[in-house]
Amino acid sequence: MKKTAHIISHSHWDREWYLPFEQHRYYFIKLMNELIDQFKKEGNRFQAFHLDGQTVLLEDYFAVHPENREIVKQLIQEKKLHIGPWYVLQDAFLTSSEANVRNLQIGLHDAKAYGHVSKIGYFPDTFGIYGQAPQLLKQAGIDTAAFGRGVKPTGFNNTVSDSPDYESPYSEMIWKSPDGSNVLGILFANWYSNGNEIPVDEAEAKKFWDVKLRDAEKYASTNQLLFMNGCDHQPLQKTIPKAIETAASLYPDYTFKHSSFDEYTEALKEALPEKLQVIEGELRNQRTDGWSTLVNTASSRIYLKQWNNHCQTLLEKIAEPLASMALLAGGTYPREYLRFMWKSLMKNHPHDSICGCSVDEVHREMETRFETVSQMGEVFVSEQAAELAGKIDTSGVPEGGIPLVVLNTTGWDKDEVVTKTVDLEKLYFSQMHFEEIPMYLQDKELPAYKLVDQAGNTIECHLENPVIEFGYDLPDDKFRQPFFAKRAKVSFFAENVPAFGYKTFYLIPQEQPYGQRPEQAEDGGMEMENEYVHLLFHEDGTYNLTNKATGRTFHRLGIYEDTGDVGNEYMFKEAKGQEPITTKDVPAVFRFIEKSPLRTELEFTHTLTIPVSADDRLAIERNRLIWHKEREAGRSKEMTTITLRTVATLEKGRKGPAFKLTIDNQAADHRLRVLFPTGLQMETHQADSIFEIVTRPNIPEKEWENPSFCHHQQRFASINGDEMGLTVATDGLQEYEILPEDGTIALTVLRSVAELGDWGYFPTPEAQCIGIQTAEWQVLMHEKDVIASKAFVDAYQYKVPLQVIQTSAHEGTLPADYQFVNWESEGLAWSSMKVAEECDDVMIRWFNPAPTSKSLTASIPAQPDFTSYKSTILEEQTNESSNQYEVTGYEIITLGFQHKR
Numbered sequence: 001m002k003k004t005a006h007i008i009s010h011s012h013w014d015r016e017w018y019l020p021f022e023q024h025r026y027y028f029i030k031l032m033n034e035l036i037d038q039f040k041k042e043g044n045r046f047q048a049f050h051l052d053g054q055t056v057l058l059e060d061y062f063a064v065h066p067e068n069r070e071i072v073k074q075l076i077q078e079k080k081l082h083i084g085p086w087y088v089l090q091d092a093f094l095t096s097s098e099a100n101v102r103n104l105q106i107g108l109h110d111a112k113a114y115g116h117v118s119k120i121g122y123f124p125d126t127f128g129i130y131g132q133a134p135q136l137l138k139q140a141g142i143d144t145a146a147f148g149r150g151v152k153p154t155g156f157n158n159t160v161s162d163s164p165d166y167e168s169p170y171s172e173m174i175w176k177s178p179d180g181s182n183v184l185g186i187l188f189a190n191w192y193s194n195g196n197e198i199p200v201d202e203a204e205a206k207k208f209w210d211v212k213l214r215d216a217e218k219y220a221s222t223n224q225l226l227f228m229n230g231c232d233h234q235p236l237q238k239t240i241p242k243a244i245e246t247a248a249s250l251y252p253d254y255t256f257k258h259s260s261f262d263e264y265t266e267a268l269k270e271a272l273p274e275k276l277q278v279i280e281g282e283l284r285n286q287r288t289d290g291w292s293t294l295v296n297t298a299s300s301r302i303y304l305k306q307w308n309n310h311c312q313t314l315l316e317k318i319a320e321p322l323a324s325m326a327l328l329a330g331g332t333y334p335r336e337y338l339r340f341m342w343k344s345l346m347k348n349h350p351h352d353s354i355c356g357c358s359v360d361e362v363h364r365e366m367e368t369r370f371e372t373v374s375q376m377g378e379v380f381v382s383e384q385a386a387e388l389a390g391k392i393d394t395s396g397v398p399e400g401g402i403p404l405v406v407l408n409t410t411g412w413d414k415d416e417v418v419t420k421t422v423d424l425e426k427l428y429f430s431q432m433h434f435e436e437i438p439m440y441l442q443d444k445e446l447p448a449y450k451l452v453d454q455a456g457n458t459i460e461c462h463l464e465n466p467v468i469e470f471g472y473d474l475p476d477d478k479f480r481q482p483f484f485a486k487r488a489k490v491s492f493f494a495e496n497v498p499a500f501g502y503k504t505f506y507l508i509p510q511e512q513p514y515g516q517r518p519e520q521a522e523d524g525g526m527e528m529e530n531e532y533v534h535l536l537f538h539e540d541g542t543y544n545l546t547n548k549a550t551g552r553t554f555h556r557l558g559i560y561e562d563t564g565d566v567g568n569e570y571m572f573k574e575a576k577g578q579e580p581i582t583t584k585d586v587p588a589v590f591r592f593i594e595k596s597p598l599r600t601e602l603e604f605t606h607t608l609t610i611p612v613s614a615d616d617r618l619a620i621e622r623n624r625l626i627w628h629k630e631r632e633a634g635r636s637k638e639m640t641t642i643t644l645r646t647v648a649t650l651e652k653g654r655k656g657p658a659f660k661l662t663i664d665n666q667a668a669d670h671r672l673r674v675l676f677p678t679g680l681q682m683e684t685h686q687a688d689s690i691f692e693i694v695t696r697p698n699i700p701e702k703e704w705e706n707p708s709f710c711h712h713q714q715r716f717a718s719i720n721g722d723e724m725g726l727t728v729a730t731d732g733l734q735e736y737e738i739l740p741e742d743g744t745i746a747l748t749v750l751r752s753v754a755e756l757g758d759w760g761y762f763p764t765p766e767a768q769c770i771g772i773q774t775a776e777w778q779v780l781m782h783e784k785d786v787i788a789s790k791a792f793v794d795a796y797q798y799k800v801p802l803q804v805i806q807t808s809a810h811e812g813t814l815p816a817d818y819q820f821v822n823w824e825s826e827g828l829a830w831s832s833m834k835v836a837e838e839c840d841d842v843m844i845r846w847f848n849p850a851p852t853s854k855s856l857t858a859s860i861p862a863q864p865d866f867t868s869y870k871s872t873i874l875e876e877q878t879n880e881s882s883n884q885y886e887v888t889g890y891e892i893i894t895l896g897f898q899h900k901r
Contacts, residue, residue, distance in 0.1 A: 150283025
């Protein structure tokens with residue numbers, strides 16, 4: 001049968017990488033202008049161009065050339081220029097579950113305005129892909145994915161087999177999610193540049209095609225051959241029509257076609273064999289030697305991951321749910337502003353950006369974007385919370401009382417110690433001359449206060465000594481209003497705050513003496529405990545963690561380990577010739593910061609002596625472009641010190657201690673980890689991934705040669721035995737390793753390197769992360785595994801705080817305590833609450849982390865005219881209204897709540 005060579009013109013466009021964004025954009029504008037001219041000049045001889053699967057590029061172009069919007073739109077409608085389905089080509093593992101969904105939702109939303117979208121799950125250069133991608137794609141109406149990494153075809157003689165010795169003999173395969181959803185997977189087995197710069201000259205073309213046709217046929221399962229005419233930042237090949245004519249004349253047994261993914265996949269599906277290899281779950285290059293997985297981008301420039309986690313949490317776990325609750329309270333949903341915030345954040349999500357594997361200029365600009373998103377999110381949350389609080393009836397508060405509304409924007413009931421700075425009294429500049437106000441407030445005696453809930457029960461609280469501070473209001477109907485306020489921090493335990501709801505508390509004046517903060521405990525007695533766990537600290541800062549309910553203990557957790565790193569931003573390579581340096585048996589200096597019924601904080605400090613950098617050989621190897629695997633550099637004989645200041649915090653109601661490490665990093669070329677030796681010698685462990693708590697092996701495949709076996713995580717890593725398990729939840733720490741000899745969870749908290757590490761020598765001195773760096777995590781001890789024990793709920797709730805709003809005494813339409821949405825299910829993981837892109841239906845998403853089905857019941861109890869329906873991730877209704885659902889194993893389920901008028 002005659003074979004068809006599909007030639008797809010494209011340019012894989014990293015918005016920023018070895019050049020900063022604006023310099024890359026300069027060249028992209030040239031490409032787009034030449035492309036428009038090419039379509040005009042060649043007409044139907046130049047059939048199509050694939051715009052790299054990301055619609056953000058159109059925004060980048062129209063910012064400079066808005067006058068070309070209509071001609072570009074016409075090319076898209078004529079199916080010459082192919083766009084979407086993503087907004088950006090983001091890294092899959094380092095961005096959250098909901099960020100991956102928003103990327104698809106917003107990309108498809110924007111593409112819709114242009115008239116046509118390329119419905120292919122396009123992952124050309126993604127550094128590994130999460131296992132639930134087929135389920136997400138299928139829910140979005142996409143049945144084909146194309147990817148360049150994650151699967152290595154190693155089959156013999158193109159014979160389809162279910163042999164475990166290789167992943168796929170073909171570049172075409174069936175890719176299946178844990179829930180059973182599957183798509184056709186297309187691997188760029190010869191990379192996405194296998195048809196780049198096709199010669200026009202006959203002699204050169206013959207030499208070119210003899211190799212390229214053979215290479216494509218080696219892995220192709222059909223007579224449809226794919227040739228990607230482009231590469232990273234590739235200029236347009238204007239001679240493609242002539243090059244195709246030359247190829248057709250040289251190879252009459254082949255049909256050469258200037259094609260698109262639409263045309264290629266349609267022809268491919270008609271020619272597929274009856275049986276293809278089935279690839280299940282994650283694509284992470286696990287069947288390779290392990291030296292090119294790019295997994296250590298998870299620890300490059302950790303400060304970027306921490307920023308990203310903060311911003312993602314702010315948008316998806318606080319801002320969107322809060323705005324949804326405000327809508328249910330009768331307000332409006334500012335979807336355009338939310339979409340703008342998401343777009344601003346996702347511009348930091350491409351793989352060369354969030355992975356921290358670009359030049360320093362790129363990552364400095366990213367910090368500014370993160371700061372911008374944080375500023376937008378914080379004012380959005382503040383305004384939405386104040387608007388919602390204004391609708392709550394607090395008129396019953398006694399005279400002089402201060403209402404405090406505690407909002408839970410998560411999908412689980414929540415207990416938490418909260419701290420809020422409260423204005424006990426304030427005077428506006430309009431009430432007294434501003435110079436006199438501070439002294440007046442300082443001299444004025446305030447009453448003592450007690451805290452009560454709506455039922456009048458007294459709640460233990462701690463009120464710090466007040467301070468005088470300047471502030472201002474920005475009213476909706478008048479000029480800004482400056483004031484001075486007498487402020488104090490109040491801390492209390494907010495118990496059973498309902499999911500998607502709130503409780504109201506009141507600070508009430510009383511005649512008792514002013515409530516001071518409790519006396520601080522003296523140094524010593526290096527123990528802390530609450531109702532759940534007990535910690536005993538040793539002199540070197542390690543600790544024994546005991547579950548008080550079972551009496552079981554993990555011993556000597558929390559060792560710091562420092563190792564030389566002569567790798568790059570992509571991959572870790574341990575320096576030769578020196579064992580890791582640890583804090584084991586290195587005395588720490590301890591002091592208690594706080595000991596109260598609400599919270600215990602213990603600080604301990606290490607001074608660790610380590611080599612100042614790698615030895616001189618590394619500079620030579622970098623300049624000679626020696627691949628990281630082959631490097632022989634060791635660590636310098638010159639030593640320096642780094643200071644590790646750790647604060648351990650155990651609060652009332654918290655299932656495990658939280659830690660904050662502050663590192664004064666004065667060394668280069670090294671990696672710092674914190675170790676949790678569990679003593680559990682297991683074959684597998686679990687980790688949080690995209691809509692999945694994935695099970696991974698503790699020992700790599702037989703092909704693996706790299707001594708390091710690190711993995712990505714989203715929020716936590718976990719290991720368990722038959723009776724107990726340990727889960728470490730993190731705040732933007734996304735690299736870990738399981739050391740199988742003793743079941744140690746090794747969490748990377750800092751990695752210092754000095755070069756990009758790809759196709760040339762690009763120094764990145766700021767990737768050394770010199771100076772003050774921080775890292776935060778929580779340690780959770782549980783019975784059984786992280787799913788069966790439901791410890792994942794606590795891990796997901798870590799760093800998603802309750803929102804506390806001070807409001808006035810006023811009448812309102814909402815009661816003092818309220819829950820907007822009620823749901824019941826044993827074992828589902830909540831993911832998001834938002835309002836639909838195209839209507840005002842409230843959309844709530846969960847996923848089932850277990851293989852067994854779970855039931856789900858959900859309703860808006862106070863508004864029976866709202867009914868629910870099952871939806872796709874694109875917020876398209878898939879069934880009739882109901883209030884009870886069966887969620888199959890590993891299923892991602894979205895419910896829409898619709899107002900029946």
